[in-house]
Amino acid sequence: MKVTFLGTNGWYDTVTGNTCSVLVQSAEYDIVFDAGNGIAKADRYITQKKPVYLFLSHFHIDHIAGLHTLCKFRLRKGLKIFSLPGSSALLDTFVNEPFTVPLAQLPFPAEAAELEEGIHQLPFPVECRPLVHPAPCFGYRVELDGKVVTYCTDTGVCDNAVRLGRDADLLITECGLKPGEESPLWPHLNPQDAIRIAREAHARRLALVHFGAEVYRTLDDRRAVQEQFEEEFPGLIVSTDDLTIEI
Template identity: 50%
Template sequence: MKLILLGTNGWFDTETGNTPCVLLQTEQFDVIFDAGYGFTKVDRYIDGSKPVYLFLSHFHLDHLIGLHTLPKNHFPRGLTILGQPGTKDALNELLGPPFSVPLSTHRYPVQIQELMNGTRPHLPFNLTALPLVHSGPCLGYRLETNGKVVTYCTDTGYCENAVTLAHQADLFMTECALAPGAEPHPGWPHLNPAEAARIAVEAQAQRLILIHFDPTQYPTLSHRKLAEEEARKIFPQSFAGYDGMEFSLK
């Protein structure tokens, strides 16, 4: 299995990267986490030979804006979009006249599944979805397949659900919107590198990947390296993500 970071910025695109999107490739299926503008690069990696599953964390535009490029993709084995209750209505409004192309018009089948509390959708992998702490409803995901665990948690402040989702994860991806030492806004929770590392320690994760960098606080990639250094003081296996970065899960 291979993990590819396609978008590692939060909020808006800059020369440091696109907004959030992560691709997990396995022999049986492809999984995408979030659809920021990094999603526009998906067709460079997916050949359409496997079913595709797209997990949406929440409805802020930096996590959805790439969906307007869906028509250029070809997923003959089908695209399943999964998210919180209300996902179908939100996408039908966003991806329809006058804003974009309706999902029903694509040349491949698209299915939307809303993840209700306690439900276990029929998927070719084990999935846990739990609410995170943000300005509005937001889900974090834990995916277990081929003996490996991959966790995706953004956008969020520190919370016990993030620790639960990342428990002994082989790869734990979480946000680092705030610069080292920055305090979160009480109405708009996010993490700084030390808080992200704290979650990784408490969860006994194997590797921490920092993503979703606020470009106003991280204007260059060198600023991300400072976040990596800060996180490694607490959790040595920390990595500051950048667009195009790859991780292997053997």
């Protein structure tokens, strides 16, 4: 199974990367977490031979801005979009005139649905739980090809992040804050928080994504995190745009 970090910035695009989107490629499905501007690069990697499932964590613009690029794709096996309860009206407003091409007019089959908190079979197992964030936000856990991948952004430290990450082969969390920084009124994680969640969950690997664009201004800022914490959590992945790993 391959995981490609299409966009790794939080908030807005900079020279360090596009806003958040992660592609997980299994034997039978292409899974995309979030649709920041990085999703526009997905056609460099997807094969068109598998159905595509897109999971939206929440509706802050840096996680949905790339939806306007869906019309460039030719997904012959179709696209299914999933988001949290009560979000259908938001999605229908944003992916519609006058902002972009409506789902019904895309050049491939596309449909959208809401997911309640809990475990679903889509047909692969998916668990979704609310995270701690000013806007309603879901974290996701998927099981594919005998592997577990968990995606948690945006969030502060919370029990559901640990629950979703339990024994995951890859736990992907945000890293909006610099080491030691806190943001109680706008919950996000720093590297120590992310490592704490991964340890409590007994996740095998941890990948950091969603680096605050106003905080991590250069890739050297991210490399400093790698150097500081790779011994503390062996196998730590400090993501950059277009990085592909195998799990």
